[in-house]
Amino acid sequence: MTSAGAPVPVNNPHQAGPPLWLLAELTYRCPLQCPYCSNPLDFAQTEQELSTEQWVSVLRQGREMGAAQLGFSGGEPLVRQDLPELIAEARKLGYYTNLITSGLGLTKSKVDAFAEAGLDHIQVSFQASDPELNNAVAGSRKAFEQKLAMAKAVKAAGYPMVLNFVIHRHNIHQMNDIMALCEKLGADYVELATCQYYGWAFENREGLMPSKAQLVQAEQEVNQYRDRLAASGSAMKLIFVTPDYYEERPKACMNGWGSLFLTVAPDGTALPCHSARLLPIGFPNVKELSLREIWYDSPGFNHYRGDDWMPEPCRSCDERDKDFGGCRCQAYLLTGNADNADPVCGKSPHHERILAARRAADHATAGLDGLVYRNANNSRLFFRG
Amino acid sequence: MSQIPRFRRGFRFQWEPAQDCYVLLYPEGMVKLNGSAGAILDQVDGQRDVEAIIAALQQQFPDAGDLGADVRAFLKDAEQQHWIELS
Numbered sequence: 001m002t003s004a005g006a007p008v009p010v011n012n013p014h015q016a017g018p019p020l021w022l023l024a025e026l027t028y029r030c031p032l033q034c035p036y037c038s039n040p041l042d043f044a045q046t047e048q049e050l051s052t053e054q055w056v057s058v059l060r061q062g063r064e065m066g067a068a069q070l071g072f073s074g075g076e077p078l079v080r081q082d083l084p085e086l087i088a089e090a091r092k093l094g095y096y097t098n099l100i101t102s103g104l105g106l107t108k109s110k111v112d113a114f115a116e117a118g119l120d121h122i123q124v125s126f127q128a129s130d131p132e133l134n135n136a137v138a139g140s141r142k143a144f145e146q147k148l149a150m151a152k153a154v155k156a157a158g159y160p161m162v163l164n165f166v167i168h169r170h171n172i173h174q175m176n177d178i179m180a181l182c183e184k185l186g187a188d189y190v191e192l193a194t195c196q197y198y199g200w201a202f203e204n205r206e207g208l209m210p211s212k213a214q215l216v217q218a219e220q221e222v223n224q225y226r227d228r229l230a231a232s233g234s235a236m237k238l239i240f241v242t243p244d245y246y247e248e249r250p251k252a253c254m255n256g257w258g259s260l261f262l263t264v265a266p267d268g269t270a271l272p273c274h275s276a277r278l279l280p281i282g283f284p285n286v287k288e289l290s291l292r293e294i295w296y297d298s299p300g301f302n303h304y305r306g307d308d309w310m311p312e313p314c315r316s317c318d319e320r321d322k323d324f325g326g327c328r329c330q331a332y333l334l335t336g337n338a339d340n341a342d343p344v345c346g347k348s349p350h351h352e353r354i355l356a357a358r359r360a361a362d363h364a365t366a367g368l369d370g371l372v373y374r375n376a377n378n379s380r381l382f383f384r385g
Numbered sequence: 386m387s388q389i390p391r392f393r394r395g396f397r398f399q400w401e402p403a404q405d406c407y408v409l410l411y412p413e414g415m416v417k418l419n420g421s422a423g424a425i426l427d428q429v430d431g432q433r434d435v436e437a438i439i440a441a442l443q444q445q446f447p448d449a450g451d452l453g454a455d456v457r458a459f460l461k462d463a464e465q466q467h468w469i470e471l472s
Contacts, residue, residue, distance in 0.1 A: 018403045020415065066403025068415055096397055096410035121395060121412040160395025162412045188395065189412060235393075235467045 016305060018066030019262035019295055022095075023073055023274060024055065026083070027266050030076040031104045033139030034127065035371035036166055036201035036208055039075065040277050044379035049266045052082040054286065056089050058264055061291035063093040067262070070095040073274075075266070078105035084117050091118025098123060100164075103150035104143060111153045122154045123162040123191075129177035133170065139373050151185050162189040167218070168208040169361070170368055175221040183229075183236055192222065193241040198275040200374045202333055207371045209361040215246060245354055249319065250326025250342035257304035257328065262295060270294045272301060275329040279338050304328055304338075311339055313347040388471040390438070390460055391431035396468055398426050409468055416468075425459055429469060435460060 028043040040046075050058070059070070070090050077083060078101055090097045099114065103124045111122070124147055127137035131144035138144075155161050163182050165171070171178075175192070182190045194215075197205045210218070222240045229236055244251050254261045254273045263271040268286040271277055283300040284293075295301055303309070307320055314325040325331075326342020334343045335350045343350040372378055392398060397410045407423030409416040418426065424445065428438040439456050446452065463469045 020404075066401065068401055068404075068408060068410060069413065071413070094399065096415070098413055120397065120410075123412065158394060160393075160412050237467075 016258055016296060016301075017260070019062065019260065019291075020067055021069045021071075021261045022059075022062040022067040023071045023261065023263040024058065024077075024086075025073050025075065025263060025265050025274065026055070026077045026080045026086075027075040029079045030074060030102065030374075031079075031140060032076070032102050032143065033373040033375045034137060034166070034200070035204045035368075035373050036168060036195045036199075037374040038196070038199045038201065038274055039374065040199060041203060041382035042379055043075075044376040045383050046265075046267050049080075050264075050268050050286070052085060054268065055082075055086055058268075058286050058291060059086070059090055059093060059095070062262065063095060065292060065295065068094075068096060069098065071098045071100055073100040076102050076105060078110070084110075084113055087114055087119045088117040091120075096120050101125070102138070102143070103147040104140070106146075106150045106153070108153045111150070111157045111159075115157050115159065119159075121162060122159050123164055124151050124154060125164040125166070126178075126181075127166070128171045129174045129181045133174070136368050137170065139375070148185075151187075155186050160189070161185065161187045162191065163187045164191040164193060167192050167194045167210070169210040169214060169364065170208075172210045172214045172218050175218045176225065179222070179225045179238065183234070187236055189237045189239060191239045191241070192218075193239075194243040196241075196243070197245070198278070198329055198333070200372065204371045205357065206360050206364055207366045207368075209243065209245060209357060209364070211361045211364075212246060212358065213362075215242065244327075244330075244342075244344045245357055247344055248346040250323050250330075250344040252323045253327035253330075253342070256324045258295070258301040259305075262291070270298075270301075272304075273329070278329060279332055281338070309339060311341075313345075313349075314341045317347065387434035387436040389431065389434045390429050390464075390469045390471050392429060393467055393470050398429070411468075421455075422459065425456055426463070426469075435471075 027049055028039050028046050077099060087097055097120050099119055099122045101122060101124060126134060126147055128134040134144040135141050151163065165178050195201045195208050201208060222238055226238050258272045261273055263274045264286055265271060269283050270286055271283055281300055281303055284298040310320060310325055314320050326344055328338045330342050331340045332338035334353045341348040343353050395411055398407060401408050404417060407418045409418060424442065428441050435457060439453050442452050442456060464471050
């Protein structure tokens with residue numbers, strides 16, 4: 001038993017609540033080449049994808065444990081031919097099902113068929129507000145036109161419309177145009193998500209990270225637009241995710257390790273977040289263990305639960321229950337040790353790495369052609385051993 | 386004339402045994418509802434108007450006193466949150 005004021009009990013698997021959010025990364029295959037993709041750099045090395053039956057089993061187990069939100073993501077989930085079957089199964093189980101797609105490979109008849117199968121929501125991602133920049137970032141000549149057509153089809157089919165734009169130094173000047181485009185398309189939610197620097201985005205950080213001045217201006221534009229929407233009674237909601245590299249305290253990453261989110265990667269590897277694969281920790285596979293064993297009992301999922309693992313400055317910090325020391329992946333990428341405080345924190349002895357990235361962003365001049373694009377050929381360059 | 390509340394497109398209300406509460410699900414999000422919010426939204430079926438909902442709740446909770454003001458205030462708030470539409 002703990003006395004009042006003592007830290008939350010740690011590393012007791014039974015303290016963990018259920019995984020309310022299940023992210024099914026159905027495949028790493030994708031027709032686009034976005035240089036900020038969150039997939040692992042060595043994705044092309046991934047072995048066989050789970051079968052339909054294996055995914056159905058994952059969905060059933062997750063729902064039994066209490067998962068309510070389900071994301072079908074990837075790669076591009078539309079590549080999977082069994083998607084309609086998985087959607088129907090998910091809806092039958094009672095999930096709120098989200099399809100997170102580039103829009104490539106989508107057709108009007110698929111949009112309607114998915115609605116019939118019980119899909120609740122389709123999120124279409126864009127790369128920019130105009131075709132030239134959009135297609136250059138996506139590495140695909142016809143992407144923008146297709147995305148526009150599919151956004152309209154999603155709206156026409158009666159889905160709630162969520163549009164997602166990943167924001168970086170090459171499109172952050174388009175904020176007003178992006179929001180106007182979304183309003184014109186009738187979006188209910190607009191995610192303006194500044195790059196998070198994992199996977200390919202970490203590799204390309206210098207070429208993607210906006211400067212402080214760019215960010216300040218974008219925030220002003222979003223706030224002004226928000227005021228205008230409110231004044232006109234519009235229900236369109238703008239969600240602006242600013243980069244944590246400009247914060248002095250880290251984000252409460254994933255709301256805490258193994259607290260709400262469970263990701264299953266294409267090959268069945270279960271992860272506490274979609275980036276965790278890069279950590280030097282062994283993660284279980286749904287082909288070998290039940291989801292319940294994975295979530296409650298596996299060393300991978302218990303690794304950073306509670307706060308016993310924390311070194312200083314987190315250990316004695318009175319904000320440790322609020323931000324959980326930040327992001328383990330970011331700590332690993334920037335300090336080489338995933339136990340360390342997230343260097344975003346001003347108290348971290350490694351905070352200088354963040355300050356250096358900010359200075360670099362103030363002086364960066366490289367164009368889009370300096371970025372490493374996410375494709376199988378480039379991925380093979382990152383294979384280890 | 387009394388208004389009829391209905392859930393906004395994309396919003397789903399359901400009981401979650403694992404959380405032991407009603408929740409409202411929407412694109413990539415979820416609101417856990419407390420007992421009274423759950424009881425009120427459980428009456429929203431797109432058919433009954435606000436007065437009928439109040440009457441049903443009065444019957445369900447006979448000892449609760451006059452619920453009218455609280456229910457109207459909650460539904461107004463839910464409309465402002467864009468969870469429901471009143472028409």
